[in-house]
Amino acid sequence: MEQHIVLTKNLTKKFGKQTSVSGLEMKIKKGQIYGFLGPNGAGKTTTIRMLLGLIKPTKGDIQLFGQDIRKHRLQILRRIGSLVESPSYYGNLTGRENLEVIRRVRDLPEARIAEVLEIVRLAKVADRLAKEYSLGMKQRLGIAAALMSKPDLLVLDEPTNGLDPAGIHEIRELIKELPDQYGMTVLVSSHLLSEIDQMATQVGIIMNGKLIFQDDIEELRKKQKPLLKIGANNIHEAQSIIQKRGLHVKLQEGNLWISETSPEFVSEINGILVQSGVSVYRLEEVKRSLEDIFLELTGTEGSL
Amino acid sequence: MRQVLRGDLLKLKRSSLFIVVFLVPLVVLAYELLNLTYRGEYVQKQAEMFKASSMWQYMLFDNSMLFGLGFPLAVTIIASIIANIEHQTNSWKQTLSLPVSRVGIYLSKYICLFNSLLLTATIFAIGMVVLGKALGFEGPIPWGLLFGDSYVMLLTALPIMSFQLWLSITFKNQAFAILIGTVSSIVGLFLAAGMTTRWFPLAYPSQSSTIILQYEGLGVNPDLSAFVVINVFVGMMLLIIGTFHFKKRDVL
Numbered sequence: 001m002e003q004h005i006v007l008t009k010n011l012t013k014k015f016g017k018q019t020s021v022s023g024l025e026m027k028i029k030k031g032q033i034y035g036f037l038g039p040n041g042a043g044k045t046t047t048i049r050m051l052l053g054l055i056k057p058t059k060g061d062i063q064l065f066g067q068d069i070r071k072h073r074l075q076i077l078r079r080i081g082s083l084v085e086s087p088s089y090y091g092n093l094t095g096r097e098n099l100e101v102i103r104r105v106r107d108l109p110e111a112r113i114a115e116v117l118e119i120v121r122l123a124k125v126a127d128r129l130a131k132e133y134s135l136g137m138k139q140r141l142g143i144a145a146a147l148m149s150k151p152d153l154l155v156l157d158e159p160t161n162g163l164d165p166a167g168i169h170e171i172r173e174l175i176k177e178l179p180d181q182y183g184m185t186v187l188v189s190s191h192l193l194s195e196i197d198q199m200a201t202q203v204g205i206i207m208n209g210k211l212i213f214q215d216d217i218e219e220l221r222k223k224q225k226p227l228l229k230i231g232a233n234n235i236h237e238a239q240s241i242i243q244k245r246g247l248h249v250k251l252q253e254g255n256l257w258i259s260e261t262s263p264e265f266v267s268e269i270n271g272i273l274v275q276s277g278v279s280v281y282r283l284e285e286v287k288r289s290l291e292d293i294f295l296e297l298t299g300t301e302g303s304l
Numbered sequence: 305m306r307q308v309l310r311g312d313l314l315k316l317k318r319s320s321l322f323i324v325v326f327l328v329p330l331v332v333l334a335y336e337l338l339n340l341t342y343r344g345e346y347v348q349k350q351a352e353m354f355k356a357s358s359m360w361q362y363m364l365f366d367n368s369m370l371f372g373l374g375f376p377l378a379v380t381i382i383a384s385i386i387a388n389i390e391h392q393t394n395s396w397k398q399t400l401s402l403p404v405s406r407v408g409i410y411l412s413k414y415i416c417l418f419n420s421l422l423l424t425a426t427i428f429a430i431g432m433v434v435l436g437k438a439l440g441f442e443g444p445i446p447w448g449l450l451f452g453d454s455y456v457m458l459l460t461a462l463p464i465m466s467f468q469l470w471l472s473i474t475f476k477n478q479a480f481a482i483l484i485g486t487v488s489s490i491v492g493l494f495l496a497a498g499m500t501t502r503w504f505p506l507a508y509p510s511q512s513s514t515i516i517l518q519y520e521g522l523g524v525n526p527d528l529s530a531f532v533v534i535n536v537f538v539g540m541m542l543l544i545i546g547t548f549h550f551k552k553r554d555v556l
Contacts, residue, residue, distance in 0.1 A: 052401040055554035077403035088398035090389060092318040105311040105402050129318075145398065 004063070005030050005153055005185045006051065011060035013046050020046045022209040024060070028187060028202065031179045035200030035217070036189035037294070043209040044189045045085055048157050051187075052082055064153065078106075081151035083159060087142030091131030095122055095141050098130050102148045116144040119174070135162040143171065154178060156188045160195060172199050193294045205297055213297050223293045228266060230256040230273075231282030238278045242269065261285045308404050308412040312386075316416065321385050325420050328378040329428035332370050333435055336363060340439055355521030358443040360436055364453050364515040365522050371428065372496075372510030373489055375421075375457050379464050380485025382420050386413055387472035387481075396555050406551045410473075414543060417469055421461070425454035449514045449524075459532045460508040462539025464488070470546035474553075505538050 006028035013021040021043040028034045038044050049055045051062060053073045062069040064076045089098050099113045117123045120140040125133070130141060139162060146154060156175070160168045176199050178184040190196050196203060196217075203220055205213040213220070231254075232238040239256055242249045250257045258269070266283055273280050340347055340363070347362070356362040390396050399409060429451045436445065464485070472481040488506060495507035502511060508531040516525045 049397070049555070052397075054397055054400055055556065074403045074405065077401060080401070082398075082401050084397045084401070086394060088393050088395035090315050090395065091392065092389075093315065097314060097317065101311045101314050102402070104314065105307050105404060107307050142398075 003066075004028060005032075005065060006034075006187065007063040007066075008047075008051075009061040009063075011047070011050065011062060012058050013043075013050060013055065014058045020209055021050070021057075021206075024206070024209070024211050025214075026204060026211065027214065028185060030185050031183065032202045033175065033179060033186045033188065033200045034202045034204060035196030036187060036204050036206065037193060037196050038189075038191065038206035040191055042206045044191075044206055045157055046209075047206070048082075048084060048155055048187070048189060051155065052080065052084065053077065054084075078149070079152040080155060081146035081149055081153075082155040082157075083139075083142040083146045084155075084157045086161070087138045088145075089130040089133075089138055089141055091129065093130055094127050095130055095133070095137075095144075096126040098141060099144060099148060102145050106149050108148060112148060112150075116147045119147060120144045121170070136164060136167040139163055139167070140171075143174075150182060152184060154184050154186045156186065158189055158191070160190070160192075168195070175199050193290050197290055205294070207297075220290065220293065224288055224290055225259060226261045226285050226287045228258040228261045228269075229282065229284040229286050230258070230269070230280065231284075232256070232273060233279045233281065237276070238273055238280075241273060241276050241278065245272070255282070305408045305412065308408050309415060312412045312416050315389050316386070319385055319389060321382060321420060324378060324381050324385065325424050326427060328374045329371075329424055329431055332367055332374050332428065333431040335370055336367050336432075337435060337439075339366065340435075354517060357522070358446075359439075359441040360443065360446050360449070361515050361522050363432065363436060363441075364446075364449055364513055365517060367432075368453070368513030368516070369493070369510060371453075371457065372512060373493055375424070375461055376464050376489035376492060376509050377486065378424055379417075379421060379461055380468050380482055380489065382424075383417055383465065383468040383472045383485075384478045384481050386416050386420075387469065388478050390473075391476050391478070400555050407547055410547045410550045413473065414465070414469055417465055418458075421458055421465070425458045429454040452514045452528075453512075456514065456528055456532060457509060457512045459539075460512045460535045462535050463505050463542050464509065466539050466542035466546055470542070470549070473546075473550065505535050508535050 004027055006026055008024050008026045011021060011024040012019070024047060036044055046055070050057050051064065053069050065079060067076055069076055090101065093101070096113060096117070099116065103110065103113055114123070117126050120143050122137060122140055122144060125137060130138065133141065139159065143156065143159060146156065160171050163171060172195070175186055175188060178186055188200065200217050203213065203215065203217045204211055230238065235251065235254060235256065239249055239251055242256065247258060270280055270283060351359060351362040354362065390399060400406065432450050433445060468481060468485050471484060472478060475481060492506045493510050495501040495504050496510045501507060511527065512531060514525055514528065515522055
């Protein structure tokens with residue numbers, strides 16, 4: 001049984017003295033769309049290159065489809081389609097010929113070329129030289145190449161780089177369809193949270209080579225729940241009054257924060273405080289974007 | 305392996321590879337054509353002085369220096385073209401994440417290089433036959449010497465092939481590989497001039513002609529078999545080292 005499609009244990013890569021990836025424990029199950037998120041230079045591409053066997057880990061193990069990459073690299077690669085960073089193409093060949101190269105090396109049926117060209121909507125320009133393609137078309141050609149073998153695991157590193165909004169939307173919709181339609185598992189990396197938010201089912205956030213969050217995207221969204229901010233003249237008294245009622249309250253930056261924001265609750269709290277003689281001057285619902293949570297997790301902003 | 309090679313052949317479509325494959329032998333032959341027509345009288349005298357048994361023999365001797373320089377240059381440039389196809393848009397990462405062994409990928413590139421040069425050598429041999437016939441050389445066509453001249457070169461250039469391919473694949477900046485290849489081609493000529501340095505493998509290509517000038521005049525090159533044996537061995541060793549390094553390295 002293949003429980004995990006991707007499983008890494010204590011995965012570490014050092015370049016000289018610099019540690020690029022450290023102690024990474026990545027887990028991806030079948031049918032998931034795993035959003036691999038992190039700022040530029042956090043180690044996303046290094047991790048992906050290790051998963052594809054392009055570079056060797058300094059330490060740790062990688063298991064794909066339950067097999068060790070060091071022992072079964074070719075069997076594993078047969079089941080993977082990948083697009084790493086900038087699209088790779090041969091400018092002197094047409095789009096179709098570029099896919100023909102992949103077809104020949106992987107020994108696939110000829111009909112597959114027309115199929116993937118249709119999927120990424122390049123059929124019309126298939127006979128133009130790839131060097132004449134726009135960046136978006138090159139990117140789509142790269143995705144087509146990755147899809148050629150109907151892989152069980154599709155690895156896309158920054159697939160929407162350089163695409164216009166319409167192109168980004170198109171690629172996103174395509175990626176979302178893959179698990180249901182073809183039973184694929186997808187690993188997609190990005191430095192944009194909004195993008196991952198719109199397609200991933202799982203999220204892994206990497207920062208300075210360390211995986212600082214890995215869970216269902218719903219878990220990340222839970223952190224997004226709005227908070228109630230209370231401003232009062234005697235803030236410490238207000239805090240103890242609320243705490244006496246068994247509610248969880250946090251004091252920060254001279255304000256009180258509660259994670260409950262329903263209208264009834266807010267007026268109740270207000271009533272209690274006012275009746276206790278605390279003058280309340282602010283009751284505010286504060287919404288947090290995923291961006292805030294991302295910044296909070298990555299520690300680039302003061303934590304709440 | 306065959307699949308990789310078929311892919312590699314397609315990658316070379318519309319590349320400048322074939323220009324180089326044809327250009328090098330054609331330039332040498334063009335020089336020989338000018339030499340044998342415009343300087344015809346001088347060449348006749350020199351051929352007598354060197355006791356050439358036929359003009360065929362003289363031509364084989366005369367073009368050996370230029371071909372000995374041109375062929376290693378062709379090796380350098382063709383190796384660079386083959387490697388650069390992958391470097392250009394950073395395609396190594398795609399090629400190497402396909403389910404093919406790295407050894408297979410490297411050897412496929414080597415076969416592309418060798419076959420391109422086999423074509424170059426064949427064009428040169430056929431070109432010499434055509435040139436000789438067109439200029440009305442007397443005597444039977446020395447097929448063995450003509451084709452031997454080309455194909456021995458192919459074998460004595462094996463170490464340069466192994467080294468240049470490794471250089472071009474390892475270092476992305478092709479100016480570097482081309483500079484080294486060009487300089488070593490010229491150094492080879494100089495090494496060939498010294499009594500002891502001429503035994504350095506780098507000097508063999510420029511001494512790979514089947515006909516050389518000896519004390520008693522033009523004659524069959526007695527050192528050829530030694531050159532071939534040594535350089536096939538050195539070439540294979542360098543190929544194995546290059547393949548091993550390619551297999552181990554990180555692809556960034």
